[in-house]
Every structure is written in structure tokens, then in C-alpha cells.
Amino acid sequence: MDLNTGLTQALSDRTNNYIYGLDRIAQMNTATEYFLGDALGSVRQITNTTGAITYASAYDPYGVVASTSGSSQTSYGYTNEYTSQGLIYLRSRVYFPESGRFTTKDTWEGDVNYPLSLNKWNYVEGNPINFVDPKGRSSVSLNFGTYEDDYDDKHRSVPHWTNKEAYTVETALGRIAWAYANAYNKEAARRVSEECDPILNAVLLEKIDPFTAFHKVHGGRVTFKWNSFGANGYWGRAISPQKVWFYSNTPKDLLSSYIGQRFVTHEMGHVFENAYSEVYQQYTGTDKEYKPARNLVATNNNLNNRNGFAGVFLDWQWSNDSSSGEIFADMFVGWVFNSWALSPTVPLSDNRYKQQNENYLFGLSKSEFMMEYMPIWIYDTIQHRL
Numbered sequence: 415m416d417l418n419t420g421l422t423q424a425l426s427d428r429t430n431n432y433i434y435g436l437d438r439i440a441q442m443n444t445a446t447e448y449f450l451g452d453a454l455g456s457v458r459q460i461t462n463t464t465g466a467i468t469y470a471s472a473y474d475p476y477g478v479v480a481s482t483s484g485s486s487q488t489s490y491g492y493t494n495e496y497t498s499q500g501l502i503y504l505r506s507r508v509y510f511p512e513s514g515r516f517t518t519k520d521t522w523e524g525d526v527n528y529p530l531s532l533n534k535w536n537y538v539e540g541n542p543i544n545f546v547d548p549k550g551r552s553s554v555s556l557n558f559g560t561y562e563d564d565y566d567d568k569h570r571s572v573p574h575w576t577n578k579e580a581y582t583v584e585t586a587l588g589r590i591a592w593a594y595a596n597a598y599n600k601e602a603a604r605r606v607s608e609e610c611d612p613i614l615n616a617v618l619l620e621k622i623d624p625f626t627a628f629h630k631v632h633g634g635r636v637t638f639k640w641n642s643f644g645a646n647g648y649w650g651r652a653i654s655p656q657k658v659w660f661y662s663n664t665p666k667d668l669l670s671s672y673i674g675q676r677f678v679t680h681e682m683g684h685v686f687e688n689a690y691s692e693v694y695q696q697y698t699g700t701d702k703e704y705k706p707a708r709n710l711v712a713t714n715n716n717l718n719n720r721n722g723f724a725g726v727f728l729d730w731q732w733s734n735d736s737s738s739g740e741i742f743a744d745m746f747v748g749w750v751f752n753s754w755a756l757s758p759t760v761p762l763s764d765n766r767y768k769q770q771n772e773n774y775l776f777g778l779s780k781s782e783f784m785m786e787y788m789p790i791w792i793y794d795t796i797q798h799r800l
């Protein structure tokens with residue numbers, strides 16, 4: 415899914431010619447003016463060639479124009495789409511921000527796992543902070559992920575991102591973003607309580623929001639790429655703190671199903687380890703291959719096994735590989751979803767249920783480990799990137 419180049423864009427209207435790079439960069443008539451956007455791509459400011467601001471616009475979360483000022487004019491506004499008389503033209507449909515609804519019904523049937531998507535009139539499932547809808551069909555997110563296809567010239571095929579798949583990934587990333595923000599804020603509050611410096615306290619007590627937390631940990635959006643070729647032994651692979659590849663041998667419907675969120679979260683566990691390792695390396699200037707999570711898991715008997723996970727393989731956790739990196743990635747799933755082995759129903763002293771109790775204890779160990787270390791690692795990563 416190429417959200418920029420896959421969509422029709424106007425090169426010229428009656429008033430202006432437009433210049434595109436990755437996005438609409440400028441408009442030209444008698445003078446050249448440049449667009450400045452925000453996280454959703456909405457046109458917020460226009461500058462002239464000297465950099466002076468000649469137009470400013472603000473929007474409420476659904477795209478209603480809250481204010482405009484300046485001498486310049488533009489036909490583009492909320493989410494950088496063509497706008498006229500309060501209507502936003504999203505190609506297959508027209509969106510009316512004042513009501514938060516489209517003027518015609520959705521052609522996508524929706525997904526029963528996401529009840530709000532069944533409403534054929536809502537704009538982005540009532541969640542304009544997390545989603546934009548450049549095709550006017552179903553929600554396509556832009557906040558946490560970027561979605562790329564890898565067209566295979568030889569086989570003339572490509573496992574291509576559908577809106578449902580992108581929705582699954584973005585929902586998982588939204589959960590992860592909330593987990594990061596909560597962990598960061600908890601750790602900041604803990605450090606403040608240990609410090610007596612009022613200035614430091616004021617800085618640290620400024621809470622971070624999920625969007626910022628996610629972007630700080632990963633250094634921006636994470637790119638998800640569907641590869642046209644298969645890989646031996648795995649379906650997904652963390653390439654860097656900002657990149658995940660999926661392979662064509664991944665079961666066809668996995669990423670459009672609810673369980674796909676856990677698969678994505680597992681890969682994000684590897685990606686998180688990459689992000690923290692990158693920060694950690696710069697922190698110490700030593701051992702570039704150092705993987706703190708993996709090493710701690712590998713050397714701790716209560717963690718270095720597959721006991722204590724809730725559900726079964728391919729349910730709450732993902733990998734059945736017992737290498738420490740895979741165990742950490744699955745512990746990341748347990749941490750994000752806050753789901754571990756069930757509490758024991760029999761006394762811990764009862765040997766007949768030893769295995770069940772051990773699972774409980776290992777589940778407890780795993781969750782305690784994640785609750786203790788994740789806030790510290792997230793805090794360090796974000797502070798390092800601030």
C-alpha cells in the first residue's frame with residue numbers, strides 16, 4: 415500500500431500548478447508557496463519563498479476548520495485533501511467534517527471483530543486521532559506505521575496491504591503506544607519521587623502521550639513491508655527499530671484477523687529490543703551486539719522457558735521457539751496485553767498440580783520482570799531520543 419503515490423493527485427487546477435515530492439510540496443501561480451503539514455498531513459501553514467508564513471489554519475479532530483488567517487489561499491486542508499465549501503473530497507467518497515460522516519455509504523462491509531467498522535457512515539470508526547482515510551473507503555492508519563508493498567517483477571505478484579490488514583497492525587501499535595506511555599509516565603513519577611529538585615520534577619511530571627511515546631521509542635513510524643518472496647522458518651522479521659518485514663508464506667488471512675495483533679506485537683517485541691539496544695550502545699559506547707533483554711532472559715531460570723504464558727501457541731503468544739530472543743518477544747506480547755498464565759486453582763504446596771503451579775509461578779516471574787524492566791528501558795530510550 416503506497417499511501418502517497420497510489421492515490422490520484424491533482425497536478426493542476428484552474429488556479430494553481432502543484433509540485434509533488436513524497437507529498438504535495440508547493441503550489442504555483444504568480445508566486446511559489448510551500449505547504450507545511452502536521453502529523454495527519456493537514457495543511458497547517460503556507461510559506462512564501464522567503465519562509466514567511468502567509469497562511470495558517472487549525473482544525474478540530476474531525477477536520478472542522480477552527481480558524482484560518484493570512485493572505486494566501488489553498489484548496490487543500492484537513493489530512494491534505496481537496497476541500498471545498500466544508501466538504502472534503504476523499505476520492506470514492508465525500509466527507510463532511512461538521513457531522514463526522516461521509517455523504518454516501520461505505521463499500522467495505524466492515525469487520526465483525528471491530529464493531530465500529532460496521533457502521534458504513536462513520537469517518538475512521540470515530541477515531542480521527544489515529545486514522546485518516548485517503549481512499550474514502552475504510553480506515554487506513556498513518557500514525558504509527560507506514561505500509562509498503564514489494565512488487566515482484568519476475569512473478570508479477572505482490573502480497574499487497576489491504577485496509578483490514580493495516581487496521582490490524584495499527585490497532586496493535588496503538589496498544590503498544592499506550593503501554594509505552596503508561597510505562598514511561600510511571601517511571602517518570604517514580605524517579606520524581608526519588609528526587610528533590612523542583613525544576614527536574616516539573617519537567618519529569620509532564621506526562622507523555624501515546625503518539626509521542628511510540629515515535630520517540632522507535633525514532634518515528636515503523637515501516638511494515640509485505641515481501642513478494644517467502645522466508646524459511648518464519649513469517650515476519652524485525653529488521654531495525656523502525657522496520658518489520660512480512661513474507662509471502664505468512665498465512666493469507668492472518669493479518670486481517672484479530673489474532674494477527676499478537677503476531678504483530680511479537681514482531682514489535684523484537685523491534686523494541688532493537689530500539690533499546692541502539693540506545694544502550696550509544697549509552698555505554700561498548701559492545702554493539704549487547705541485547706539486555708535477551709541476556710537477562712537467557713540467564714534467569716524463571717524466565718528462560720516457555721512456561722507461564724497464557725493460552726497456547728498461536729493464541730496469546732506467538733513463537734514456539736525457546737531461544738531467549740523469542741521468549742522475550744512473547745513476554746512483550748504478555749506485557750502489552752497484560753495476559754499471563756491463569757492463577758492456580760489449587761494450593762501451591764500440592765505436588766499433584768506441580769506443573770500447573772509452576773506455570774503460574776513462571777507467569778508471575780515473567781510479568782514481574784516485564785513490569786520492573788520495561789518502564790526503565792522505555793524511559794531510557796525516550797530520554798535518549800528527546
Ligand SMILES: [Zn+2]
Pocket residue numbers: 680681684733739740743
Ligand atoms: Zn520472533
